[in-house]
Amino acid sequence: xxxxxxxxxxxxxxxxxxxxxxxVLESRAAWTAPLASGMTLVADLATPGRVALSxxxxxxxxxxxxxxxxxxxxxxxxxxxxxxxxxxALLDDGAIxxxxxxxxxxxxxxxxxxxxxxxxxxxxxxDFRVPVVATPADGLLGLDFTVRYDPxxxxxxxxxxxPLAEAFELFSNLxxxxxxxxxxxxxxxxxxxxxLVSIGFExxxxxxxxxxxxxxxxxxxxxxxxxxxxxxxxxxxxxxxDDEFPACADCDDGNGAIHPGAPESCNSxxxxxxxxxxxxxxxxxxxxxxxDAAPGEARLAWDSAPGATGYDAVRGLLSILAATAxxxxxxxxxxxxxxxxxxxxxxxxxxxxxxxxxxxVRAVDCGGPGTYDSASPGRVAGLRHPGIALSSERCP
Ligand SMILES: [Ca+2]
Ligand SMILES: [Ca+2]
Ligand SMILES: [Ca+2]
Ligand SMILES: [Ca+2]
Numbered sequence: 001x002x003x004x005x006x007x008x009x010x011x012x013x014x015x016x017x018x019x020x021x022x023x024v025l026e027s028r029a030a031w032t033a034p035l036a037s038g039m040t041l042v043a044d045l046a047t048p049g050r051v052a053l054s055x056x057x058x059x060x061x062x063x064x065x066x067x068x069x070x071x072x073x074x075x076x077x078x079x080x081x082x083x084x085x086x087x088x089a090l091l092d093d094g095a096i097x098x099x100x101x102x103x104x105x106x107x108x109x110x111x112x113x114x115x116x117x118x119x120x121x122x123x124x125x126x127d128f129r130v131p132v133v134a135t136p137a138d139g140l141l142g143l144d145f146t147v148r149y150d151p152x153x154x155x156x157x158x159x160x161x162x163p164l165a166e167a168f169e170l171f172s173n174l175x176x177x178x179x180x181x182x183x184x185x186x187x188x189x190x191x192x193x194x195x196l197v198s199i200g201f202e203x204x205x206x207x208x209x210x211x212x213x214x215x216x217x218x219x220x221x222x223x224x225x226x227x228x229x230x231x232x233x234x235x236x237x238x239x240x241x242d243d244e245f246p247a248c249a250d251c252d253d254g255n256g257a258i259h260p261g262a263p264e265s266c267n268s269x270x271x272x273x274x275x276x277x278x279x280x281x282x283x284x285x286x287x288x289x290x291x292d293a294a295p296g297e298a299r300l301a302w303d304s305a306p307g308a309t310g311y312d313a314v315r316g317l318l319s320i321l322a323a324t325a326x327x328x329x330x331x332x333x334x335x336x337x338x339x340x341x342x343x344x345x346x347x348x349x350x351x352x353x354x355x356x357x358x359x360x361v362r363a364v365d366c367g368g369p370g371t372y373d374s375a376s377p378g379r380v381a382g383l384r385h386p387g388i389a390l391s392s393e394r395c396p
Pocket of ligand 3: 269
């Protein structure tokens with residue numbers, strides 16, 4: 001909803017407050033409108049049912065029109081209505097007298113909701129497209145609407161049809177910066193939901209910001225279909241670490257190795273920006289082990305596994321394994337190494353004469369331990385890993 005000042009000439013400070021029924025509307029955000037783009041806005045939206053705006057600048061305004069935009073969410077049901085009633089409107093501390101005119105809003109049951117997304121995040125000076133979605137588009141034969149935006153933040157470049165509206169004629173008027181007019185009409189009614197058109201924009205240079213996109217003056221089938229709007233926003237930010245993800249999509253814009261889609265690694269950081277640090281998969285594959293029976297000790301060595309931060313090694317007696325028909329739950333005797341960083345170890349224990357040790361190693365990373373099992377279990381019946389997991393002597 002716009003807040004208008006007519007005329008605005010000579011005004012350099014405004015203290016504005018208005019109230020409304022909080023069971024019908026919730027305030028969400030406020031922006032300066034282009035006429036007041038040089039002003040500093042402080043919005044207090046904390047009190048349900050009340051919006052307070054404080055605007056000021058060193059240079060007085062000139063002209064007339066919209067000075068602020070306030071975004072609301074409709075929470076009331078169809079048939080509910082509210083007045084937006086002025087509580088106070090103080091211009092230049094009261095030096096400039098002002099009359100106020102209240103606003104009003106009623107909630108309707110709409111057959112069509114026209115929406116633009118809230119979640120678009122782009123870099124400054126970047127070309128991007130925003131879809132305009134109809135939910136549903138059923139019965140649409142003609143649609144006119146205006147997209148309002150701040151031309152100090154965005155430039156509209158073009159409008160293209162999306163597949164749902166392919167058979168329609170499209171007219172767009174980009175002549176007025178900040179007010180993009182779009183008309184669509186066809187000879188057969190549309191069916192289904194989805195994007196009708198997409199708007200090409202360019203984001204302008206400047207500080208990080210949230211740029212609103214408002215859908216206004218929606219007319220569906222010359223008023224025969226009730227249509228309403230779900231406005232959108234574009235977050236515009238720079239990409240300080242040059243990883244192709246602007247700060248609005250980058251969970252660390254000071255580290256080029258951290259961004260959505262980056263490989264997660266065990267570094268106590270959330271590398272892929274999914275909100276979880278070190279949520280990596282457990283090491284894949286089996287650690288193939290070479291054992292060298294040297295006099296008085298066994299020397300174990302294995303290849304490093306990709307992504308592993310350590311290794312667990314277990315040992316047991318072959319005689320128990322044979323006597324239990326391959327039960328690693330019974331045959332696991334000790335954990336030789338727990339999260340060992342090295343890829344070798346020496347075991348100076350000796351089996352009793354006539355017996356022998358078996359050894360198994362698994363890789364571990366911050367996602368947890370991998371497996372002791374190989375893809376081909378060889379001569380051992382049953383799986384090693386689940387058996388070892390049942391042993392009280394297993395590695396933690
Ligand atoms: Ca970045
Ligand atoms: Ca980054
Ligand atoms: Ca993560
Ligand atoms: Ca990590």
